[in-house]
Amino acid sequence: MASIPIRRATLVDVAAAAGVSRSTASRVLSGEGAVSAETEARVRAAAAEVGYLLNSAARTLRTSRTMLTGLVLNNLVNATFHVVAEIVQQRLALAGYRMILCVTGGQAAEEADYLQTLAEQGVDGIIVAGSGANIDQLNTIHANGTAIVNLIRAGKGAPGDRVLASDRDGAVLATQELLDLGHRRIGYIGGPAQTNSGRERFHGYRSTLRTAGAFADDLVLRGPFSPDFGAEAIKAILRAPEPPSAVYIANHEASFGALPTLRDLKVRLPDDLSLIAHDEPSWFQYWDPAVSIVDSGATELAELAASRLIAAMRPGGTDDKPREFRVGARLVTRGSSAPVTPRA
Amino acid sequence: MASIPIRRATLVDVAAAAGVSRSTASRVLSGEGAVSAETEARVRAAAAEVGYLLNSAARTLRTSRTMLTGLVLNNLVNATFHVVAEIVQQRLALAGYRMILCVTGGQAAEEADYLQTLAEQGVDGIIVAGSGANIDQLNTIHANGTAIVNLIRAGKGAPGDRVLASDRDGAVLATQELLDLGHRRIGYIGGPAQTNSGRERFHGYRSTLRTAGAFADDLVLRGPFSPDFGAEAIKAILRAPEPPSAVYIANHEASFGALPTLRDLKVRLPDDLSLIAHDEPSWFQYWDPAVSIVDSGATELAELAASRLIAAMRPGGTDDKPREFRVGARLVTRGSSAPVTPRA
DNA sequence: ACTGACTTTGGGATCGATCCCAGGAATCAA
DNA sequence: TTGATTCCTGGGATCGATCCCAAAGTCAGT
Numbered sequence: 001m002a003s004i005p006i007r008r009a010t011l012v013d014v015a016a017a018a019g020v021s022r023s024t025a026s027r028v029l030s031g032e033g034a035v036s037a038e039t040e041a042r043v044r045a046a047a048a049e050v051g052y053l054l055n056s057a058a059r060t061l062r063t064s065r066t067m068l069t070g071l072v073l074n075n076l077v078n079a080t081f082h083v084v085a086e087i088v089q090q091r092l093a094l095a096g097y098r099m100i101l102c103v104t105g106g107q108a109a110e111e112a113d114y115l116q117t118l119a120e121q122g123v124d125g126i127i128v129a130g131s132g133a134n135i136d137q138l139n140t141i142h143a144n145g146t147a148i149v150n151l152i153r154a155g156k157g158a159p160g161d162r163v164l165a166s167d168r169d170g171a172v173l174a175t176q177e178l179l180d181l182g183h184r185r186i187g188y189i190g191g192p193a194q195t196n197s198g199r200e201r202f203h204g205y206r207s208t209l210r211t212a213g214a215f216a217d218d219l220v221l222r223g224p225f226s227p228d229f230g231a232e233a234i235k236a237i238l239r240a241p242e243p244p245s246a247v248y249i250a251n252h253e254a255s256f257g258a259l260p261t262l263r264d265l266k267v268r269l270p271d272d273l274s275l276i277a278h279d280e281p282s283w284f285q286y287w288d289p290a291v292s293i294v295d296s297g298a299t300e301l302a303e304l305a306a307s308r309l310i311a312a313m314r315p316g317g318t319d320d321k322p323r324e325f326r327v328g329a330r331l332v333t334r335g336s337s338a339p340v341t342p343r344a
Numbered sequence: 345m346a347s348i349p350i351r352r353a354t355l356v357d358v359a360a361a362a363g364v365s366r367s368t369a370s371r372v373l374s375g376e377g378a379v380s381a382e383t384e385a386r387v388r389a390a391a392a393e394v395g396y397l398l399n400s401a402a403r404t405l406r407t408s409r410t411m412l413t414g415l416v417l418n419n420l421v422n423a424t425f426h427v428v429a430e431i432v433q434q435r436l437a438l439a440g441y442r443m444i445l446c447v448t449g450g451q452a453a454e455e456a457d458y459l460q461t462l463a464e465q466g467v468d469g470i471i472v473a474g475s476g477a478n479i480d481q482l483n484t485i486h487a488n489g490t491a492i493v494n495l496i497r498a499g500k501g502a503p504g505d506r507v508l509a510s511d512r513d514g515a516v517l518a519t520q521e522l523l524d525l526g527h528r529r530i531g532y533i534g535g536p537a538q539t540n541s542g543r544e545r546f547h548g549y550r551s552t553l554r555t556a557g558a559f560a561d562d563l564v565l566r567g568p569f570s571p572d573f574g575a576e577a578i579k580a581i582l583r584a585p586e587p588p589s590a591v592y593i594a595n596h597e598a599s600f601g602a603l604p605t606l607r608d609l610k611v612r613l614p615d616d617l618s619l620i621a622h623d624e625p626s627w628f629q630y631w632d633p634a635v636s637i638v639d640s641g642a643t644e645l646a647e648l649a650a651s652r653l654i655a656a657m658r659p660g661g662t663d664d665k666p667r668e669f670r671v672g673a674r675l676v677t678r679g680s681s682a683p684v685t686p687r688a
Numbered sequence: 689a690c691t692g693a694c695t696t697t698g699g700g701a702t703c704g705a706t707c708c709c710a711g712g713a714a715t716c717a718a
Numbered sequence: 719t720t721g722a723t724t725c726c727t728g729g730g731a732t733c734g735a736t737c738c739c740a741a742a743g744t745c746a747g748t
Contacts, residue, residue, distance in 0.1 A: 101429065
């Protein structure tokens with residue numbers, strides 16, 4: 001029925017149909033410049049009639065604005081990341097920007113490739129929740145006039161605003177809560193010391209306990225982000241000569257292994273052990289008992305990052321000095337943490 | 345230190361630095377056309393020297409290929425969708441395509457806006473796991489030469505290949521498994537009849553039971569995709585005059601409400617009730633007991649959709665007749681389903 | 689040395705929208 | 719009526735890469 005158009009309608013076609021010049025048609029459809037009301041109506045009608053569709057590439061070539069952005073992150077499986085991706089995309093869309101998604105798998109080399117193609121694409125801005133490598137490349141891109149926002153992680157010397165979680169504060173919140181509940185022997189299961197969050201959370205935990213005079217080396221276990229490590233770690237920590245009455249699990253994936261293991265070992269939460277985990281897989285609330293957590297605020301991080309990027313993409317916005325933002329951590333107390341009970 | 349470049353280097357700059365013409369520089373850097381090895385080396389060196397970066401907009405304007413694609417889906421919170429987004433993006437990247445992510449929130453109007461901007465952007469192809477509305481718009485876009493693949497859902501009359509889950513077969517698998525375990529009273533908690541999956545899964549369930557002569561109206565509950573509905577539904581079904589010995593929960597979100605409710609009611613799985621759920625939130629494996637599921641194969645759906653899109657985007661690829669693909673469902677038997685036990 | 693075939697190179701034209709400038713119409717004050 | 723000002727409109731030039739055609743260079747075979 002419908003014949004396949006050989007060629008999309010262009011502004012010239014619209015202009016011809018409306019009986020005006022290219023320039024006038026452009027003024028109407030781009031919204032820039034003054035046009036009489038009558039002409040405007042005629043052009044809009046003509047555009048609809050010929051089925052006009054903007055050719056972004058042509059506009060971009062002339063204006064050198066793409067209204068495209070990029071989001072670079074490790075994966076979407078981690079709850080923090082898919083929340084970030086969804087919210088950032090929707091906020092950017094409200095401001096008229098499209099978002100190119102780049103999932104790096106945590107590989108610095110892939111990240112570099114993605115940054116390269118984003119630059120070629122001429123994106124107006126990039127949000128990087130990345131490896132922290134490729135700093136030079138980011139600086140080059142930034143120097144070419146592309147807005148940059150660093151999210152969650154930020155390499156030393158990276159250009160643009162930084163929107164960071166409060167890992168240290170979150171750890172302090174969890175540890176202090178357990179101290180306030182009367183616990184003194186408080187275990188720590190965390191991520192590797194090489195990672196940003198692994199370091200910051202550990203420092204928050206340690207300094208809080210030191211201040212309380214309750215820090216003990218033998219209750220600290222740090223390892224890879226995996227459920228298996230969590231299962232092993234929780235077993236190890238309970239085998240200690242003087243086992244803890246509470247544990248703070250700062251390693252997200254490790255908690256997936258630790259919780260079922262505790263159940264299988266018939267360790268009752270919170271009677272035998274108080275537990276606070278870090279970050280929110282949606283299902284911790286369904287656990288028995290519901291698991292207390294430190295929430296780093298993925299939603300707020302995403303919203304802030306998007307709004308900072310939008311601000312930086314405004315013409316001239318890149319000139320501002322880079323700023324650092326911290327989204328505060330929040331303690332969500334649920335059934336897995338309770339006042340210490342005297343050992344039977 | 346580094347001065348801010350006023351203007352990005354262009355092919356003309358590269359050509360000048362290499363002492364050749366624009367055309368030759370273009371031939372080298374685009375990889376089209378024959379160039380002597382010596383010239384090629386000179387051009388590449390010049391490109392690196394001046395810091396040349398391709399201007400995609402200019403290339404697109406000339407070639408009318410963008411190497412951009414779009415992925416349209418409801419949300420990223422649902423595990424199926426974020427798995428799809430991650431895999432599709434990575435497969436497309438391997439083939440050299442960038443992917444614009446569009447999260448619609450299930451709103452047909454937003455979806456229409458996104459499709460419009462994707463068309464303006466001139467994407468080479470779109471994967472839609474969408475509302476099933478906006479069929480006319482999809483047809484217009486398709487007629488303009490954009491490849492389309494419908495994923496998971498597909499509106500009647502939508503253009504392009506369809507890559508669908510086997511909802512009906514999955515339901516049959518679950519129901520037949522429960523029958524094979526000796527159950528006769530098998531409950532159903534599913535999604536609304538207006539939804540594709542709600543309809544197909546119910547039909548699979550019902551026809552399997554009918555064939556076995558075991559279908560009973562009073563054990564069927566269909567409602568919204570929410571944990572609350574699941575909690576209510578499981579309570580209602582257990583209050584039946586003659587309660588079921590097994591239940592198939594075809595409504596993903598409902599299972600989040602049903603499982604904790606069963607625990608709170610002290611209904612032991614699988615002794616008091618066998619249970620099979622549909623689709624895989626990662627944590628069902630950690631439940632006590634681990635929950636048997638029907639896996640619709642999000643990974644396979646995503647890979648197939650990506651490869652079909654890539655095929656359709658090959659020049660001339662759109663001419664093929666649209667095809668429908670079904671990714672088979674798979675039963676993952678875990679601890680929550682077991683042979684029926686004679687009632688005490 | 690000459691022809692024909694092939695390889696390599698250069699430059700004009702082009703994709704489609706916007707910018708810039710100039711000219712004509714309309715408005716207003718003197 | 720005239721001149722100054724503002725408003726609207728049209729057309730040439732432009733963004734940067736690629737396409738197309740023609741010219742120049744290379745080589746083998748006679």
